[in-house]
Amino acid sequence: MTKRFDAEARQGLFLLAPPFVYALLVLAAPLLTILTYSFFKDGYLEVISEFTLDNYREVLGDPIVRKIMLRSLMVSALVTLVTVALAFPIAYYVSFMVRPERKSMWLFLITIPFWTSYLIRVFLWKVILGYNGVINSTLTGLGIIDEPLTFILYNVNSIVLTLAHAYAPFAILPIFVALEKIDRSLLEAGRDLGESRVMTFWRVTLPLAMPGVIAATLIVFIPTIGDYVTPELIGGGKIPMIANMIQVQMLALDNRPLGSALAVTAMLIVALVSVIFLFLNRRFLKVRQ
Template identity: 55%
Template sequence: MSRFSKWRQSENAQGLALVSPTFIYALLLLAAPIALVVALSFWTQDYLTLDKTPTLNNYREAWGTEKWGWTWTEMKAWGSQIYTVLMARSLKLSMLVTFFTILLAFPVAYYVSFYVDPKRKPFWIFMITIPFWTSYLMRIFLWKVILGYNGVVNGSLMGLGIIESPIREIAYSQNAVIITLAHAWVPFAILTIFVALEKIDRSLLEAAEDLGDGPFRRFIRITLPLAMPGVVAATVIVFIPTIGDYVTPRLVGGPNGLMISNMIELQFKKANNAPLGAALALSAMFLVTLISLIFVWMNRKYLTGNGR
């Protein structure tokens, strides 16, 4: 038997054979596209001409570093750059969407986990997944109808005599983006938090009750800390996709609701400046990664009490 034949029958060869398909998949469909975007961000495009000479001009333009300074006028000029404004707006809207999504999801997940009969829990989970049955675009257009100038909300408020004229700030605004995205992602958050709540040992709550803790103290000292892994997971699941969403801001956001993803789309399509779009995309990816890691670290420190 040859040396190669012996190697093929070894555990190392069998392990490599199992890992290779996944590694090749990740390399071709994940690592390679990101590497191309990184390379593209350092190039320059002039209409149809692509100059592959490495440069940082795209990042300088994306961050407006030529406006950086210590005087109030210089800092104000930098803060008014369109790309930095959109980046800050995207972070703000994504954080607000994440906050309201978790705020809405936790009570529902808590109720299903602790108060619904175990035999009826599958039915509740089934009902929570119903929004997934319809197209995401369909849900966005339905929110346009609900929040529109002559939509359900304004029509109901006018019919009740609460307002005299339609509220313009509801539709085609940042509020509409937050409402639509929160509605779209709340089922994901509910299911994620529900799984964490289901893993909590109920005997811990019984022991705390025997020791004299009331419902609120049991929730603060036992339920919430043990549910934090699910809350953290739901936060990451909601925060990362929403900051890169461009369909919702474009359809219901209006001029003041556009986000950095809409500018990236504009650079790749109408502006025909793919390198700048790649630099904006990588800049947004860097910010999302940084904020996500900081949030996970803070929650891990909170959970363990020592930050290790």
């Protein structure tokens, strides 16, 4: 019996070893490299391998860094709110209103944005929102405005709109999966007990769909706070976020230790915000139950 157990254990380790090594090389090695660099000194032309906390002191003490980090958090939170708020009705419609044989077609349509690269989609929004773009040309052609609008591009609103469109499928799909798992008999039971559609949704559907909402929130929030392309192109470089600041330190100024400290600090803040969100959501579900 023991020999059989040992053989199964060895077989399991043999199967797990390749993906574990792959994850270690692809994920852990870059993170450890950045973490190591963040404790080194910048010698302007080279990195000095000498332990120091000066990079973190500069990051935490610089008001510009705090302002950009706060802006990044606010923009990401706004993008997440808009994306999830728009994704939930779509996922609800596909799950509850669309006939089963047509759901696959709707999911196929939702994934169409993935057919083109992220960079092309950002450029398309720049064309749509530009000074001589689709919106301004249409409004001018219809005589609604005399001159092209200048406030629809190179601002926070345009960044939020572009990011919300780019990450919409990432929010729709996990919410749809959570809604599909809901037992429809529970909704019928709520209606039989005299609850209205609104109260049934609030007391039954929404709590059961919260795992999908949580997944969608984290999937959207975590990558958007580190987005570099959209603030650079849609924001015109006028509204930098933390990823743009890291890029400047890493490439333009060749200050890899400070850039690494910025990256590590941003990761820790994102992790802290995510943990707080999960804790508050768990408390919310306990109260609802």
